[in-house]
Amino acid sequence: MIVAGFILLAVGAADLVRQFAPRRWIGYLTVTVVLLLLGSVSDALLPMALALVVGALWVWSMPTERPAPLGFWPAVLLAVVSVGAVVGLGARPDAGLIGAVWRLRSPFGEVPFDLALLALGAGVFLLESANLVVRAALDGEHTWRPADPAASPVTAVADTAAAAETAAAPETAAASETAAATETDAEVASAPRDPRGGFKGGRLIGPLERILVLILTLAAAYPILAAMLAAKGIVRFPEISRDGETGARAEYFLVGSLVSWVIALGAAFLVWWAAHS
Template sequence: MIVAGFILLAVGSADLVRQFAPRRWVGYLTVAVMLLLLGSVSDALVPMVLGLVVGALWVWCMPAERRAPLGFWPAVLLGVLSIGSVVWLGARTDAGLIGAVWSVRSPFGEIPFDLALLTVGTGVFLLESANLVVRAALDGEHTWRPAELRRAAVLDSPDEQPTASDTPVAHPVVPGAQADDGVIGVIGEAGVGAADTVAAEQPEPAGEADAVPARDPRAGFKGGRLIGPLERILVMLLTLAAAYPILAAMLAAKGIVRFPEISRDGETGARAEYFLVGSLVSWVIGLGAAFLVWWAAHS
């Protein structure tokens, strides 16, 4: 499981650096030094190097500024590699230097260092890397269904309807939106699961926007960037805690909250599909993370 821990930690940290660090090379260097120290004190230099290599390949395969060149496949390969390393490699009997002094207890018993690293790496991956995975899945839908994408580009303007020839319609571009083949995409800058970022970043009508005070803290609030990561973390924690009724209620509540927007789809159904694809991919990632930690804890 130490291999999966280093891989997920490297990938997740690299994506956080890309998203938030003002100077990426400083952030990448910091991540490399941090992983080097962890690998040294835990006698896991080979898994650490593998994590760095996979992290570098992930940054190349899953760019944050443009469409992923390999589509959704890097995420699939990463999932197979992580699950395989946890299921088949199992836990180590010796955690090196840090294993001699490591002692962390919980209500469920003592937590080994390898399990703690895997849990931290999984949590870091759910923050920003999972956003890229969801965006890659939605990009794949756009690639295969260009006509519906053109209609989806104007869904947030009820007065505009796509023409019979599916000619792209001029439409306000939200911050971070992407354009592809003349089609204005509606994917948020962070690629958050479901349509949360789209709803959060849609421009308000002119009359309402002018009415918002300049110092109002709600002005420019982009809560959609937080919904996806928080949702996945909650899915992971509630699944590990076996709180399935609460988990089901939370997922159902999200659908109820989004229902008014989805109900305005009309005949295309593009908004509903966008919501379902993004939500399902996001939930699968959260459940997969819970499975990794659960299997590692019981192996």
């Protein structure tokens, strides 16, 4: 249990540093010091060192600036290691130095330190790391166009025809482009500025949704959980209904939502199993 807690905490904290820290090396150093302190007071230096190694491998295999080189597989391997650590290893009889003074009660009973660390690690992982997993899953399902236009014969023929038309009527093309640019500038200037134009709701909705799924699942509030998931589908229905014949938006929504829910339910399963083992 303590191994999975440290691993999830290290991975989740590293991704939060990559996303929000202005100087990453300071954030990574802070995370390392915090994990070292937690490992020292809980007599878990070996799990802590393993978590640092896994966190470094995760940062390398799941970059934020480009598609993941290994695709979705680092997330699968992390899930297998976490589940194996919780199911196979179980709880420790002694939590070290902090175990003598640790007292935390909840509506479900007393919470040991190892369980609290696992819940903290799962919650931190759901904030930003789960976004990377969802993105890797969507990248794996996306059909990319060839990078070289010459690699596609249809594209090459279309480009040749377009070049011929442009060469035949250069003045007409230039006039059309100038008129289109003028109309676009006029529309942008006259349109009111939307203060929500730069709001990235997906990066906020996803973590909040996963945290709610985790809490509602652990609290056995299954009707509320079902209503929340159904409400998301209802809100997105107008957008999906305009998808046309390709079904790209519907598939994008379904893949992203299902992967996000599976991650949150998996985290809830880990915490539930650790609490009842």
